[in-house]
Amino acid sequence: MAEADYIEEKEKELYAFDDLKIGVKGFSDSGVTKIPKIFIHPPETLKNSTPENGVKHQIPVIDLKGLGSDCSREEVVNAIKDACETWGFFQIVNHGVPIAVMEEMLEGIRRFHEQPVEDKMDLYSRDPKNQVNFYCSGDLKVRAKSAADWRDTLACRAVDDKWDFEALPQVCRREISEYIKNLTELQNLLSELLSEALGLRKDHLACMGCLKSFSLSCHYYPICPEPELTLGTIKHSDPSFLTLVLQDKIGGLQVLHKDQWVDVPPVDGAFVANLGDLMQLVTNNKFKSVEHRVLATPLVKPRISVASFFAPTDSDKRVKPYGPIKELLSENNPPIYRDILYGEYTGYYRVNGQNGSSALPNFRLH
Numbered sequence: 001m002a003e004a005d006y007i008e009e010k011e012k013e014l015y016a017f018d019d020l021k022i023g024v025k026g027f028s029d030s031g032v033t034k035i036p037k038i039f040i041h042p043p044e045t046l047k048n049s050t051p052e053n054g055v056k057h058q059i060p061v062i063d064l065k066g067l068g069s070d071c072s073r074e075e076v077v078n079a080i081k082d083a084c085e086t087w088g089f090f091q092i093v094n095h096g097v098p099i100a101v102m103e104e105m106l107e108g109i110r111r112f113h114e115q116p117v118e119d120k121m122d123l124y125s126r127d128p129k130n131q132v133n134f135y136c137s138g139d140l141k142v143r144a145k146s147a148a149d150w151r152d153t154l155a156c157r158a159v160d161d162k163w164d165f166e167a168l169p170q171v172c173r174r175e176i177s178e179y180i181k182n183l184t185e186l187q188n189l190l191s192e193l194l195s196e197a198l199g200l201r202k203d204h205l206a207c208m209g210c211l212k213s214f215s216l217s218c219h220y221y222p223i224c225p226e227p228e229l230t231l232g233t234i235k236h237s238d239p240s241f242l243t244l245v246l247q248d249k250i251g252g253l254q255v256l257h258k259d260q261w262v263d264v265p266p267v268d269g270a271f272v273a274n275l276g277d278l279m280q281l282v283t284n285n286k287f288k289s290v291e292h293r294v295l296a297t298p299l300v301k302p303r304i305s306v307a308s309f310f311a312p313t314d315s316d317k318r319v320k321p322y323g324p325i326k327e328l329l330s331e332n333n334p335p336i337y338r339d340i341l342y343g344e345y346t347g348y349y350r351v352n353g354q355n356g357s358s359a360l361p362n363f364r365l366h
Contacts, residue, residue: 013038014140014148021124023136023152025302026117028222039230041147046231048261057262059255060087061270064189065094073196081197084275088288089255091270096189097182099269106248106304108175112154113220113304115171123154123169131167132156138234139350150221150230150296157215161313176216183244183308187211190242190273190310198283200327209320210241210282211310221252221303224296232294232303237358239349240276240309247272250303252295261293276309277360278345281337284324289360317342337363 017038020026027036060083066072083090112120123134133155137148156168156176165177191211192202205211221232232252247253253264253272264272280289297303312320323339340363349359 010038011140014137014143017148018136018140021121022117023113023120023124023134024150025113025152025220025222028224033225035150035224035226035230038143039148039150041229041231041234045146045235046228057257057260059262059264059272060090061267062090062092063094064092064096067189077193077196080193084194084197084287086288087255087257088280088290089257089264089272089274089292091264091267091272093267093270095186095271097186097271101178101182102246102269104175105179105246105306108172109154109218109220109304109306110302112169112172112218113152113302119171131159131164132169142351143234146234147230149233150224150227151232151294152220152222154218154220155216156218158213160315161213176218179306180216183214186244186271187214187310190244194242194279194287198286198325198328200325204325204327205241208282208322208325209312209316210278210322212316213313214308214310217307217309219294219303219305219307221250221294221297221305223300223302224298227296227298230296232296235291235293237289237291237360238274238276238309239278239346239359240311241279241282242310243274243276244308244310245272245274245305246308247305248303250297250301252297252303253305254293254295256291256293264292277349277358278311278322278342280360281340281345281363282322282325284328284333284336286328289358291358312342317346335365338365 060079062076062079062083064076067076080090120134123132125133126135127133136152137143163180165173168176191205195202195204224230247266249266251263251266254261255264274292275287275289277289279287318341321339321341324335324337329335345359345363348362352359
């Protein structure tokens, strides 16, 4: 069969599965022992790397406790700077969000996804204009060229930085609302720390509007009967400026560091922070956006995580160009990327950046 015909057939199967509106969990709950071929990934994308010379790398964990003193703040800023330049990934603890709020959020998301299928179907949609969508896997046309993710998602977003809490699913409305309120405070602190790590005024990124708004993707990775054949989330980088991830204790998140897949182990009370492509663009490659993935969950228990994507507001996305920060440029460090609208980047990423290859090179200056 020609490749184009194969992709077309796969796309039809993906859309047929999507039309059932049951999600991956609905399929998993039917007691299947084999996964459909639309979820089977090529062997090369499933490989786990062996540590070079037996050296296992560890994700930096940064403690934000004691930020009030100048000495401690300088240490934290330097640690964030190093992590952003070398990893693009780090974990933060003592960040001010109560552990009870984090745990209740995870439990609320579990409760949503573990409802009977018919109670979730009304929200099943991929319409980006909706404030709340429930769906499985990623973009179907893109996934037809590789394979679908073994994952369901409840996606929630604000409109121009204004949250309509009444639009959230009632079964987890209180938990998500409380989580959003706490995350807003942390958002401002991280914007300051990242600005200082770049050697800029602490309000610089805030004035640019980079981290002004955020959306939530509340993921549920059902138990998989053949985890060695699929992925929870395919290898990708994020199109945001910054992503904060709340994960449960199951594990499975991995980051690509020095050509090795490194586990991001669950740490009690921690958020995982990773930089997105737009942060690499505006910092002119000073800070790194790196690829990461999630392994499929074996026959133990489902994995739950919440990704918060920090980006400009809807209005800024449409009219405000973003390019390398002028204060970071010099004769020896000329701009690498052209100025672009955020929507221009995400539009290209949606088609070309979700299949394991970076979308950033398309926006380099020639």
